[in-house]
Amino acid sequence: MISAYSGTAVRATEKPLLDAGQGHALMQKAAYGLYAGTVRELQSRRGSLYGARVTVLAGAGNNGGDALYAAARLAGRGAGISAVLTSDSAHPGALAEFRRRGGRTLSLSNDIDACLRLCTTADVVLDGILGTGGKGGLRGPAALLAQTLAAAEHRPLVIACDLPSGVDADTGETPGDHVTADLTVTFGAVKTGLMAGPGALAAGRIECVDIGLGNIPAPALRRLEPTDLAALLPVPRSTDHKYTRGVLGIAAGSVTYPGAAVLATGAALSTGLGMVRYLGPEPVGRLINSVHPEAVCGTGSVPDTQVQAWVAGPGAGTDEHQRQRALDAMASGLPAVVDADAIAYAQPGLGPQVVLTPHAGELTALLSRLGEDVSRSRIEADPLRFARRAAALTGATVLLKGWATLAAAPTGETFSQAEATPWLATAGSGDTLAGILGALLATDRWNHDAGQAPVPGHYAALAAAAASLHGRSGTLAAQAGPVEPSRLPAAIRTVIRTLQDARNAGVAIPVV
Numbered sequence: 400m401i402s403a404y405s406g407t408a409v410r411a412t413e414k415p416l417l418d419a420g421q422g423h424a425l426m427q428k429a430a431y432g433l434y435a436g437t438v439r440e441l442q443s444r445r446g447s448l449y450g451a452r453v454t455v456l457a458g459a460g461n462n463g464g465d466a467l468y469a470a471a472r473l474a475g476r477g478a479g480i481s482a483v484l485t486s487d488s489a490h491p492g493a494l495a496e497f498r499r500r501g502g503r504t505l506s507l508s509n510d511i512d513a514c515l516r517l518c519t520t521a522d523v524v525l526d527g528i529l530g531t532g533g534k535g536g537l538r539g540p541a542a543l544l545a546q547t548l549a550a551a552e553h554r555p556l557v558i559a560c561d562l563p564s565g566v567d568a569d570t571g572e573t574p575g576d577h578v579t580a581d582l583t584v585t586f587g588a589v590k591t592g593l594m595a596g597p598g599a600l601a602a603g604r605i606e607c608v609d610i611g612l613g614n615i616p617a618p619a620l621r622r623l624e625p626t627d628l629a630a631l632l633p634v635p636r637s638t639d640h641k642y643t644r645g646v647l648g649i650a651a652g653s654v655t656y657p658g659a660a661v662l663a664t665g666a667a668l669s670t671g672l673g674m675v676r677y678l679g680p681e682p683v684g685r686l687i688n689s690v691h692p693e694a695v696c697g698t699g700s701v702p703d704t705q706v707q708a709w710v711a712g713p714g715a716g717t718d719e720h721q722r723q724r725a726l727d728a729m730a731s732g733l734p735a736v737v738d739a740d741a742i743a744y745a746q747p748g749l750g751p752q753v754v755l756t757p758h759a760g761e762l763t764a765l766l767s768r769l770g771e772d773v774s775r776s777r778i779e780a781d782p783l784r785f786a787r788r789a790a791a792l793t794g795a796t797v798l799l800k801g802w803a804t805l806a807a808a809p810t811g812e813t814f815s816q817a818e819a820t821p822w823l824a825t826a827g828s829g830d831t832l833a834g835i836l837g838a839l840l841a842t843d844r845w846n847h848d849a850g851q852a853p854v855p856g857h858y859a860a861l862a863a864a865a866a867s868l869h870g871r872s873g874t875l876a877a878q879a880g881p882v883e884p885s886r887l888p889a890a891i892r893t894v895i896r897t898l899q900d901a902r903n904a905g906v907a908i909p910v911v
């Protein structure tokens with residue numbers, strides 16, 4: 400499990416250490432971590448450091464200090480080092496060490512063209528303009544630096560020091576220009592802004608360096624890793640039969656949109672469960688059975704159907720019976736995935752076992768119905784805030800889909816998963832995610848172990864597991880070309896098999 404903390408929480412944890420005079424020691428640890436991360440990245444990309452041209456973008460604060468000290472160490476390994484000073488001042492100790500190691504410096508305010516050239520002709524740019532102390536996007540000529548880097552024909556390797564400059568460490572917002580990194584070496588703890596919103600896209604790969612901060616209070620955000628995902632996937636026991644393995648009810652599809660029901664059913668069956676009971680129009684049931692003969696199809700009602708969890712909404716369109724089934728599923732007290740058209744029926748007072756699965760557009764409509772006037776672009780700029788807001792307003796768990804998918808519990812626990820590929824952004828992809836999540840809810844052992852209440856955030860963790868499995872399956876499927884959601888079930892089975900084999904063998908689980 401990766402835990403992320405707000406920049407504010409990390410700064411509060413650092414404060415007593417700084418007050419006790421440990422600032423220099425902390426900075427040396429951070430700089431060493433950045434140096435080591437840069438060495439590893441350069442060695443894997445070009446074999447050696449010798450002769451590599453390293454340009455530091457150094458702001459006035461400690462972030463610039465970290466980057467200058469790291470570059471000074473790189474000079475000791477044969478790299479050529481230069482720095483663009485983006486402010487009138489720079490960390491004095493770090494600047495002196497940088498110059499002592501032969502580093503040359505240029506001031507952005509004095510010679511902007513030369514500074515831009517220093518960036519675009521570098522092999523590596525170390526971004527130390529702003530760290531957790533940054534407020535708002537990059538301003539003035541520093542903004543131009545970020546723009547030039549983004550547009551460079553031969554883009555250097557960009558390594559962010561702590562976080563890409565211009566990213567809000569608490570939220571992942573990028574209110575203005577910002578650096579986009581290939582790798583972010585972050586210190587003490589992963590910052591929330593590296594795992595949510597546009598900040599997650601700007602961070603690239605994340606490495607976290609322990610600088611000995613000790614414990615930071617509760618994480619703001621968590622991410623399931625392969626071992627966590629493997630632990631949440633259903634594995635039948637010897638004593639199981641089809642009803643104890645979990646039965647999922649699917650109230651999806653309509654005469655107008657039958658395909659969504661086929662896709663949700665296929666994805667659920669591939670995730671592994673005891674049975675799918677489908678409720679919907681007869682022609683849709685027949686279509687499902689032509690592809691999945693094992694699904695038990697009927698036209699009955701939710702209260703009359705015995706299952707462990709529900710999926711409602713995909714492809715339901717304006718079908719009145721599916722609308723009623725979605726309302727009954729939400730009121731049933733059972734875990735329920737409420738997707739697509741059914742999200743429109745969500746009201747305050749739902750429980751965490753109901754998982755709403757909007758994309759940003761559907762969340763815009765949901766929030767507006769609940770009296771919150773917010774645009775889609777505002778949600779995309781700060782998805783963490785609005786996923787949490789929707790969970791708090793409805794009492795449900797909210798899975799906000801996107802490049803990074805967020806799962807927020809009404810009690811605040813939040814997960815972020817980013818294993819997906821843009822190839823998954825295709826019609827029908829959300830239907831398969833709903834099916835996967837439905838299967839995880841139906842097979843969830845909490846449903847079987849009577850008397851035990853799920854821990855807060857449990858359903859958000861399952862929703863995150865579904866997003867992770869969906870993302871990994873899509874990424875695997877994309878290796879064979881553009882992803883058709885109907886091809887996803889085969890990939891889901893392969894990913895589950897890989898995760899379980901590694902788990903049983905006790906070996907490190909490969910990232911698919």
Ligand SMILES: NC(=O)C1=CN([C@@H]2O[C@H](COP(=O)(O)OP(=O)(O)OC[C@H]3O[C@@H](n4cnc5c(N)ncnc54)[C@H](OP(=O)(O)O)[C@@H]3O)[C@@H](O)[C@H]2O)[C@@H](O)CC1
Nearest residue numbers: 413425426429459460461462529530531532533534536561
């Ligand atoms: N503390 C520790 O123990 C350790 C901390 N470490 C490192 O320190 C980093 C935090 O350092 P920091 O607090 O000095 O803040 P940092 O982000 O470098 O810059 C703030 C400066 O930027 C300015 N400024 C703000 N916004 C701006 C904008 N939009 N555009 C332009 N300028 C802007 C602001 O000026 P102001 O506007 O406030 O006058 C101020 O001068 C942290 O990320 C980590 O890398 C490690 O060494 C490990 C130990």
Ligand SMILES: Nc1ncnc2c1ncn2[C@@H]1O[C@H](COP(=O)(O)OP(=O)(O)O)[C@@H](O)[C@H]1O
Nearest residue numbers: 800801802819820821823824826827828829830
């Ligand atoms: N740019 C992207 N990168 C990675 N995954 C994406 C991207 N855009 C969308 N996705 C994923 O693709 C799926 C699309 O779901 P959705 O929009 O509900 O599709 P539909 O309703 O058409 O089936 C979601 O799981 C979402 O997280």
Ligand SMILES: [K+]
Nearest residue numbers: 526529562564
């Ligand atoms: K930075």
